[in-house]
Amino acid sequence: MIAGTLVGTMRAGLRRRVATLNIQGLVPYSLAWQLQQKLVAQRIVWQKEEQSGFDAMLVLEHSPVYTLGRSAKPGDVKFPLVEGTGQGGRGFEVFKTDRGGQVTWHGPGQIVIYPVVDLTHHKKDLRWYVRGLEEVVLRVLALHGVEGQRDEKHTGVWVKEQGPEGEELTKVAAIGVSASRWVTCHGLALNVDPDLRAFESIVPCGVRDRRVGCLKTLLSPHVAAELTTAQVRYELMEAFEDVFPSMELCVQEKKDQLKGTVDEMVLEDEEREDYIFVTDGTEQNVHHCQGLLRAFLPEKKRAGKKMVEKESNFPDKTHQEIL
Known part of the structure; x- marks a missing residue:
């Protein structure tokens, strides 16, 4: 059962x-990336100080x-990248x-879930964690009568659809994870009702011979018409708790759109040069303000700066990733 406040029930x-x-x-x-960086850094500090958090x-x-x-790889993008702008196909940003x-x-x-989880409190196994994220999506699809499946060669969740040459596997959810000192970031992305034309400009996840699909096209028209992303968000959160029983979600609703700076939500603002735009054959550092959501900090820690890693958000460079 999802708790309604940060306190929750243990x-x-x-x-x-x-x-x-x-x-x-x-x-x-x-903005989502800088928030993840701060959340990861905080949990690494808690880990080093042997605090529960x-x-x-x-x-x-x-x-x-x-x-x-x-x-x-260079061939994964089918459009030229505009030098020094971080812009690409159809005017979308590229990171x-x-x-x-x-x-x-x-x-x-497309609903994205970014868990920032210290696996030392659960299970120190990234493949177990990624398979768990796949299971979260599989359970949500099952709620709607859709049978999803895994693929041993490609991470993510797939469904069988009729294609031009018969039955084929279509990807409905992508999963990409990294971790530092067993603290995870990034996560899963489930296509509910996106503009699938955006995937035509890339080789999605490096898989050239399969298409990308979405949940709504797998449902009958009257069922699809009633499905909302708000509903699927909560289905994903409920499934996450079921798949990972050692975790209890304590949900806060942020009804105002996050955009621009994070001045209202940060402990401190500081410029860094560690975020990179991909450009035409070069890489250019771009300044981004760092911010840490007040909602994610214990009250007694808000005045301090000890939790902020000045030199690196991923200290000791013990970086792991799932491809």
């Missing part, structure tokens, strides 16, 4: 809180954006990230 001390922000509107990728999660939809993972995997698209109609 069952005999066995369940770890996951402070979950359900964000309305469209969230710029850069709690986990966190962002639930949102992005403004249209292409993201490139660590395994992305290089530290997640596993190759190229994907995020945008309206």
